[in-house]
Amino acid sequence: xxxxxxxxxxxxxxxxxxxxxxxxxxxxxxxxxxxxxxxxxxxxxxxxxxxxxxxxxxxxxxxxxxxxxxxxxxxxxxxxxxxxxxxxxxxxxxxxxxxxxxxxxxxxxxxxxxxxxxxxxxxxxxxxxxxxxxxxxxxxxxxxxxxxxxxxxxxxxxxxxxxxxxxxxxxxxxxxxxxxxxxxxxxxxxxxxxxxxxxxxxxxxxxxxxxxxxxxxxxxxxxxxxxxxxxxxxxxxxxxxxxxxxxxxxxxxxxxxxxxxxxxxxxxxxxxxxxxxxxxxxxxxxxxxxxxxxxxxxxxxxxxxxxxxxxxxxxxxxxxxxxxxxxxxxxxxxxxxxxxxxxxxxxxxxx
Amino acid sequence: xxxxxxxxxxxxxxxxxxxxxxxxxxxxxxxxxxxxxxxxxxxxxxxxxxxxxxxxxxxxxxxxxxxxxxxxxxxxxxxxxxxxxxxxxxxxxxxxxxxxxxxxxxxxxxxxxxxxxxxxxxxxxxxxxxxxxxxxxxxxxxxxxxxxxxxxxxxxxxxxxxxxxxxxxxxxxxxxxxxxxxxxxxxxxxxxxxxxxxxxxxxxxxxxxxxxxxxxxxxxxxxxxxxxxxxxxxxxxxxxxxxxxxxxxxxxxxxxxxxxxxxxxxxxxxxxxxxxxxxxxxxxxxxxxxxxxxxxxxxxxxxxxxxxxxxxxxxxxxxxxxxxxxxxxxxxxxxxxxxxxxxxxxxxxxxxxxxxxxxxxxxxxxxxxxxxxxxxxxxxxxxxxxxxxxxxxxxxxxxxxxxxxxxxxxxxxxxxxxxxxxxxxxxxxxxxxxxxxxxxxxxxxxxxxxxxxxxxxxxxxxxxxxxxxxxxxxxxxxxxxxxxxxxxxxxxx
Numbered sequence: 001x002x003x004x005x006x007x008x009x010x011x012x013x014x015x016x017x018x019x020x021x022x023x024x025x026x027x028x029x030x031x032x033x034x035x036x037x038x039x040x041x042x043x044x045x046x047x048x049x050x051x052x053x054x055x056x057x058x059x060x061x062x063x064x065x066x067x068x069x070x071x072x073x074x075x076x077x078x079x080x081x082x083x084x085x086x087x088x089x090x091x092x093x094x095x096x097x098x099x100x101x102x103x104x105x106x107x108x109x110x111x112x113x114x115x116x117x118x119x120x121x122x123x124x125x126x127x128x129x130x131x132x133x134x135x136x137x138x139x140x141x142x143x144x145x146x147x148x149x150x151x152x153x154x155x156x157x158x159x160x161x162x163x164x165x166x167x168x169x170x171x172x173x174x175x176x177x178x179x180x181x182x183x184x185x186x187x188x189x190x191x192x193x194x195x196x197x198x199x200x201x202x203x204x205x206x207x208x209x210x211x212x213x214x215x216x217x218x219x220x221x222x223x224x225x226x227x228x229x230x231x232x233x234x235x236x237x238x239x240x241x242x243x244x245x246x247x248x249x250x251x252x253x254x255x256x257x258x259x260x261x262x263x264x265x266x267x268x269x270x271x272x273x274x275x276x277x278x279x280x281x282x283x284x285x286x287x288x289x290x291x292x293x294x295x296x297x298x299x300x301x302x303x304x305x306x307x308x309x310x311x312x313x314x315x316x317x318x319x320x321x322x323x324x325x326x327x328x329x330x331x332x333x334x335x336x337x338x339x340x341x342x343x344x345x346x347x348x349x350x351x
Numbered sequence: 352x353x354x355x356x357x358x359x360x361x362x363x364x365x366x367x368x369x370x371x372x373x374x375x376x377x378x379x380x381x382x383x384x385x386x387x388x389x390x391x392x393x394x395x396x397x398x399x400x401x402x403x404x405x406x407x408x409x410x411x412x413x414x415x416x417x418x419x420x421x422x423x424x425x426x427x428x429x430x431x432x433x434x435x436x437x438x439x440x441x442x443x444x445x446x447x448x449x450x451x452x453x454x455x456x457x458x459x460x461x462x463x464x465x466x467x468x469x470x471x472x473x474x475x476x477x478x479x480x481x482x483x484x485x486x487x488x489x490x491x492x493x494x495x496x497x498x499x500x501x502x503x504x505x506x507x508x509x510x511x512x513x514x515x516x517x518x519x520x521x522x523x524x525x526x527x528x529x530x531x532x533x534x535x536x537x538x539x540x541x542x543x544x545x546x547x548x549x550x551x552x553x554x555x556x557x558x559x560x561x562x563x564x565x566x567x568x569x570x571x572x573x574x575x576x577x578x579x580x581x582x583x584x585x586x587x588x589x590x591x592x593x594x595x596x597x598x599x600x601x602x603x604x605x606x607x608x609x610x611x612x613x614x615x616x617x618x619x620x621x622x623x624x625x626x627x628x629x630x631x632x633x634x635x636x637x638x639x640x641x642x643x644x645x646x647x648x649x650x651x652x653x654x655x656x657x658x659x660x661x662x663x664x665x666x667x668x669x670x671x672x673x674x675x676x677x678x679x680x681x682x683x684x685x686x687x688x689x690x691x692x693x694x695x696x697x698x699x700x701x702x703x704x705x706x707x708x709x710x711x712x713x714x715x716x717x718x719x720x721x722x723x724x725x726x727x728x729x730x731x732x733x734x735x736x737x738x739x740x741x742x743x744x745x746x747x748x749x750x751x752x753x754x755x756x757x758x759x760x761x762x763x764x765x766x767x768x769x770x771x772x773x774x775x776x777x778x779x780x781x782x783x784x785x786x787x788x789x790x791x792x793x794x795x796x797x798x799x800x801x802x803x804x805x806x807x808x809x810x811x812x813x814x815x816x817x818x819x820x821x822x823x824x825x826x827x828x829x830x831x832x833x834x835x836x837x838x839x840x841x842x843x844x
Contacts, residue, residue, distance in 0.1 A: 189749070
């Protein structure tokens, strides 16, 4: 957290007024008195013409619920923003500062330009921008790249449950940390066993194996601890809804919307979730947090809706409350917003 | 708070069960965490079976009755049999309790790491709804269905997929009337992790080798993917923890030959069998090895030795019957069906051969690694399992003579079989999930937890001076030894 707000060493200030016209954006940008503004309604992709940048620091002022994802791209096509390791951060409402390391994002190279992906509902005004260029000298640049990857923070994403991104000893040489530690462990064991044999004339590998294992494992643990620390959330809350409001790990609006819906919808009411047809994550998350209330995904035109794993099934006329989340389809006839988080996330009821 | 109350009830019920079955160790430090494991298994098995076989959904009176039954049984046995309280309920004789591992300069940092990981896991696991990185988890949704009494076809399928323990144990507070809070699932898994670490350390300390307990705790907390899983609600961690706890007693049985340890191991293995659909398959080789070991070690007693364990196995048969009643035979044994289909399908064999052949044959991408490469990398290179398999491989090679000498051969065989089964699943049965990195890493978690416990025992045994032997004297056990007292000893026997 402290590193994120500390000045970015070696960075140069970018003049926003000169820079604004060169930004590639999927939504209109506007010049505000104190920076460059963009309205986020769903998602916005931004290509920054800063080829060779290895790190950015952005000062911003935000309103609403917006998540920033960063990576790099060629400038011609939009990269998949959620590819692991998924680099993201929710922009807390009000003024703030984020420091973005681009080297640890997928496929970064000096030829690529920074790509920012804003998702949610709200407004973001960039009030300051600093960029640090990668070193011109290839040896220095490669060394810095390897070091950044070696200590790259673990990024918890949709695939983390299956595997944690592998730590590198030297990413430029495709040398994994675990292989280096493994061979170091074997070398330590052999050294210990042979040393014991040379001095005591006895075959006793146990202590050598034990000591080498502990030393090598401790080294691996140290790296893992450093990498995992930024991802830890160490402030438990006893209140379910407070935890949900705080939870914005994968989407800025979903946690607060789930908490809002839990409070607004009675325990016996039957719920439908209206989201984009392609958005599996949104409706499943909402239905899960509303359980045990019967909850289904509303699919326009369907005579019957299905819930998680097909356990709940409801007809359109059986639904008491609707949770609307960035849906493309309008609210079904007879429903009107009753409790609103923002224009894309609210609870609706029959009039 | 309501969760802690429910957890205390579950734990007390488990301790009562241990005492009623004469499986208590006489040490609260061991019995309380073991009681947590046993209590979850008992409550889940009975509640699930009653729902599946009798159609009675979980409800407060039933839950209270199920939890109270072991305590009532224990009380009744104490009342009817005056000597019951003092019989059983203790560890093997001749053990010197030792709490502090030696050397302290080495074990102090290891203990500090283990405790730091435990604290971080507890705080992170309790403060983030990590189960939602997959939107919802079958294992987190199943307890909600159990508490709500939902039992339609899809719900039955989902509960069977989760397994009785993940589906029922976290729902206790909700069944008793508390509002549904998915965080109870996180909390249950975190508490199980705490119970596992306490159990490993306390058991080893009670048996005079605290180094093995702290070593196992350090090894487990040095597996990054396991640590992450404990903070989430995926059940691979749960399966790993039951298996790890079971291996602590498998190792103890091999070293001390106390049949009560075998029964404790069996109880925990049956618990592992009730986690996920594959739990049964993972536990089966260890159960088979354990029964064979009991029959061999106690062969002087004949079939009586096995009969002592038969009631536990028979009780598990009720759970299997419940699952068959819930989802039918094909749904109850999906892996057998998958294996049969795999064997019967010529195309499947060809696909396996193609996948096993490696990069060229796998598909369009000539640079993609094959299943063998990915599996070996998952074990050694990509860091999800830490350095465990490096250390295990080197230890087995260099310390091989110590395995049999310190009574670790049977448990080592069980470990080998579980590993072979895991490898067969990753390489042959479901190679597609290895190629896409879907399950290969987490399918290795249960066997890795077992390996961590076994490895720690091996290394600690190998660090003892040659003159210290772990196995009690006499290859035919205590019965034979007591019969030979006073007779001349055969030298070199």
